[in-house]
Every structure is written in C-alpha cells, then in structure tokens.
Amino acid sequence: xxxxxxxxxxxxxxxxxxxxxxxxxxxxxxxxxxxxxxxxxxxxxxxxxxxxxxxxxxxxxxxxxxxxxxxxxxxxxxxxxxxxxxxxxxxxxxxxxxxxxxxxxxxxxxxxxxxxxxxxxxxxxxxxxxxxxxxxxxxxxxxxxxxxxxxxxxxxxxxxxxxxxxxxxxxxxxxxxxxxxxxxxxxxxxxxxxxxxxxxxxxxxxxxxxxxxxxxxxxxxxxxxxx
Amino acid sequence: xxxxxxxxxxxxxxxxxxxxxxxxxxxxxxxxxxxxxxxxxxxxxxxxxxxxxxxxxxxxxxxxxxxxxxxxxxxxxxxxxxxxxxxxxxxxxxxxxxxxxxxxxxxxxxxxxxxxxxxxxxxxxxxxxxxxxxxxxxxxxxxxxxxxxxxxxxxxxxxxxxxxxxxxxxxxxxxxxxxxxxxxxxxxxxxxxxxxxxxxxxxxxxxxxxxxxxxxxxxxxxxxxxxxxxxxxxxxxxxxxxxxxxxxxxxxxxxxxxxxxxxxxxxxxxxxxxxxxxxxxxxxxxxxxxxxxxxxxxxxxxxxxxxxxxxxxxxxxxxxxxxxxxxxxxxx
Numbered sequence: 130x131x132x133x134x135x136x137x138x139x140x141x142x143x144x145x146x147x148x149x150x151x152x153x154x155x156x157x158x159x160x161x162x163x164x165x166x167x168x169x170x171x172x173x174x175x176x177x178x179x180x181x182x183x184x185x186x187x188x189x190x191x192x193x194x195x196x197x198x199x200x201x202x203x204x205x206x207x208x209x210x211x212x213x214x215x216x217x218x219x220x221x222x223x224x225x226x227x228x229x230x231x232x233x234x235x236x237x238x239x240x241x242x243x244x245x246x247x248x249x250x251x252x253x254x255x256x257x258x259x260x261x262x263x264x265x266x267x268x269x270x271x272x273x274x275x276x277x278x279x280x281x282x283x284x285x286x287x288x289x290x291x292x293x294x295x296x297x298x299x300x301x302x303x304x305x306x307x308x309x310x311x312x313x314x315x316x317x318x319x320x321x322x323x324x325x326x327x328x329x330x331x332x333x334x335x336x337x338x339x340x341x342x343x344x345x346x347x348x349x350x351x352x353x354x355x356x
Numbered sequence: 357x358x359x360x361x362x363x364x365x366x367x368x369x370x371x372x373x374x375x376x377x378x379x380x381x382x383x384x385x386x387x388x389x390x391x392x393x394x395x396x397x398x399x400x401x402x403x404x405x406x407x408x409x410x411x412x413x414x415x416x417x418x419x420x421x422x423x424x425x426x427x428x429x430x431x432x433x434x435x436x437x438x439x440x441x442x443x444x445x446x447x448x449x450x451x452x453x454x455x456x457x458x459x460x461x462x463x464x465x466x467x468x469x470x471x472x473x474x475x476x477x478x479x480x481x482x483x484x485x486x487x488x489x490x491x492x493x494x495x496x497x498x499x500x501x502x503x504x505x506x507x508x509x510x511x512x513x514x515x516x517x518x519x520x521x522x523x524x525x526x527x528x529x530x531x532x533x534x535x536x537x538x539x540x541x542x543x544x545x546x547x548x549x550x551x552x553x554x555x556x557x558x559x560x561x562x563x564x565x566x567x568x569x570x571x572x573x574x575x576x577x578x579x580x581x582x583x584x585x586x587x588x589x590x591x592x593x594x595x596x597x598x599x600x601x602x603x604x605x606x607x608x609x610x611x612x613x614x615x616x617x618x619x620x621x622x623x624x625x626x627x628x629x630x631x632x633x634x635x636x637x638x639x640x641x642x643x644x645x646x647x648x649x650x651x652x653x654x655x656x657x658x659x660x661x662x663x664x665x666x667x668x669x670x671x672x673x674x675x676x677x678x679x680x681x682x683x684x685x686x687x688x
Contacts, residue, residue, distance in 0.1 A: 146665070176486075177507075179635055180387035180389060180486065183487065196507045197528070238652070239652070240653060278508075287519055288620070290510075290514050291620050291622040291623055292622055294511070294626060295622050295626040306638060306641040310641065310645070317655055318655045319654050319656045332665030333657040333661035333665050334657045336662070337658070
C-alpha cells in the first residue's frame, strides 16, 4: 500500500451512502486546536498589524492582553500543527500525478473533477496548503520567539529583531491567505467539512475527488485494516 | 505668557498655572490616521548638551530620578564609571564614559556623553508603534510616551535609531526621557538642565540653542578642536536634544553615538509597503474566494459519483484505473 495514498485508520464502511473514514477523533481534535489557534493568532496579530484593526484587541481584553497572549497561542499552534505534520507529511509528498493534476487549472477552478486525473488521499492543492502552512509556521515561530521580549528580549540584537518582525508580518499575511484558500476550498467542495466534524466522507465524495485513495482502500477489502 | 520656557536656569513661576501642553498641541499620534491640525504652533524647544563642558558628576541623572520619581536598583561596580550600566525603565538618562586615545595627539581623552531620548523630528518609535496614542509628538518637538495607551509590544525599541526605549519588567510599558514635558508645560526647563552645575546642559528654543552651539563651537575651534560641531542629525529630521561634540566628524567614539542615524530601512518597509500591500493581498484573497463562491457553482458530489463508489468498492478490479488513462500514481 502506497503511504501517500492511504493512511492508518482510513477505511470504507458499507451503507447508503457508503462512508469512508478519513480522520480519527484525535486527529480531528488536534485539527480543531490548530484551527482555533490560527484564527485567534490572526485576529490578535492583525490588531497589531494595522491601526485600522487595532479595535480587535477588544476581543482579547485590551492591547496589553493581546500582546501578552499572542505568543502563547503561537506555541499552541506550533505544537498542534507539528503533531499533525508528523502524521500527514508522508501522504503529502509530491507525485507525478500532481503535475498532471495542476496542468488542469481550468477544470480545478471550474469544479470539473471528472476531467482531472485520479489522485490519492491529497491532491496537489491540498499538498500545497500543507507545505505552505508547515513552512510559514516554522518561520513564524522562529521570528516570533525572537521578538518575544518577555522571555527572549535580551537574546538578540535590535537589528535582528527588526528583520524578525518584518519576516513575521510578511509570513503572517501569507499564512492568512493560505488559510482563506484552505477554508474556502473546504466550503466550496461540498461534503468536505464533515471530514473535520465527523471524520468521515461519503463514498461519492471520495470517488469524485480522491478516487485513487478510494480504489486503494477498496482493493484492501472493506473491513477496518487488521494492522 | 510665553508658550514654552526659554531657559532651565531661571526659577519657575510660583503661582499655580494650567498645563500649556496638551492634546490640542499634538502634531503626531501613533497609529492614528487623521489627527486634527493644531490651531497653534508652539515654539520648537531643544536641549543642548555640550560634552566638552561636562564634568561627569551625574547630577543630571540624580535630578532625573528625583523629578520622575523612578527607583533604579543599587548597582554593582564593574570598574567603569557608567552607572547604572544601561538605560532602564528607571533610568531615562545615562552618562556614558569612554576612554579614547586620540590617534593624532596620542592623548587619552575621557569622553562623557549624556545618553537619552533625542526627541527626533521624525521619531522612529512613533512610526513603529501599533497602539493608538501611546506615542505622541507635540508641536514644540517633544516626543512623549503615554503609558496608559502602551501595550508593551516593544515595537518602539525596534523603531528607535538610538536604542533608547526600555520596557518595564513590572508594568510592561515603555519608558524613556520625556524632555520633562510636564515641567515644560508649566514654564520650567528639564530637571537635568536645571541641575547641571557647569551648564553643559542648557535648554531653550531650538533656534537659541543652535546660536549658543555656534558660540561654543567657535570657542572649541579656537582651542584646536578643528572638527568641533553640532550634532543635529538630518537623517531623523533633526533632533530636539542636540550635542556639541569636539569630534563631530566621528560621533561613534562617544559610546557608539550613530554617525548618520535614520529609521532603519527594515522598519520603514515593515511599517510602509508591508502594511499596505499586506492588507491588499489578504483583502484580494478574501474577495477572490467570495467572488468564486458567488459566480461559480459549488463543487457537489453527484448521484453518479455515489454509484461509482458503490461499483468501485464492490469490485475494485473491474473499474478502469484512471478516468483518462493515466498510469497509477508514481513517486517523483
């Protein structure tokens, strides 16, 4: 079984419609922690990014609290994301199909999945989101620690902090864009959100969007894997 | 009365008076887009520090501590005169002592520079500050921190070309020299200038201070300091704390006083193009998603898809692998 297509816990359940396990309870709980932290970080970070958004500090109990909480939430996001990363990186390695898939840009945007090559558990778009998030979160945690004056203020020179805060803000803008893309793709591709809430998708969803993944699962038998 | 005191030397008026420096005199306010133009322009003031007259007595530091009611901890002697070792939230001004051997004369020169906020005309701290009204600039040139608005983020530290602001470890707010804005507001000069026994520190209008500096520089030049000059760096639009330096060609010998200070290009791009382009990019991403959602059809799973899944799961080998004949997935 190819690791990038099927993961431990993925399984088909017969029924009407067929359902397919995509994420277990622990992975889902962790993803919710990642999601909530990213939203809180975006809100508190944007408050300090542009004066017109400073009012967002009200959500956190004022500017002092916003400044104090933001880095702790960042640590939560970092830990939670990289637990996720350890589970998913193998399934997100690029394949040749990704290039073919990406060459159908019009069909991707138009939602003509029937014209796209079959893909495994993740398509090239999802892989892009995964690696973009991983890279940006790494950059954000490193630059964030450098400008976390409460604990690391004395560790670096002012000039280092200047670069850190610039990189931190650029990465933050990019990760918010990736986040928007991620959330929108999940909403636009109907039937996806239940993978985040219930952990399962319908057989039709898997057949339409990740047929190779479904095929691999089916080839392995309908039962929960023995291993 | 005059809008600002003209000297720190004279005794202050003894009758109670209202503050003559307030919100209406602000010409800049941090993180504030539209600030009403003040109705009056105060006379620009300045403090002039003549390092050639300084005897290193630290009366200015004592006066600063006393007036601002700060409580620096008792330090330890590490073999230098500079005490405390750095500026802090409790020490807004610091005499920095440098032992410098003049290569031309081979003489040891003991350089003493009173460090502290320079009150830049183009203040980097204010530019970097994200909290509305935490840093303000009055039309007389004083740059002041408004502590109740400060969020303790330390952006001012990154914005400052002179490495002046310090964040308190107890209340997490930024502190620095106020140019005794609370004294100036009621017709008195800064405490340090008032205390200075040799008048190495003098205070008045910026114009008067420049004239006074000219006299001092002429005097220094007549004594052989050919490079004596006024430190009023144009890179930050000039400052409202100026130095007379006997070696104005190399300010850095005075405990790393920047030769050509200006707001860091990194800070400029962070607070300039990044801020505006960033908002635009995030806005475009959101707008693009919404437009695609409105104009395009949602990507729905069809009945055929469900039937396909049925067929595929009941007999996986029967279906053609790859709808358009692609070979099974291969690793790159």
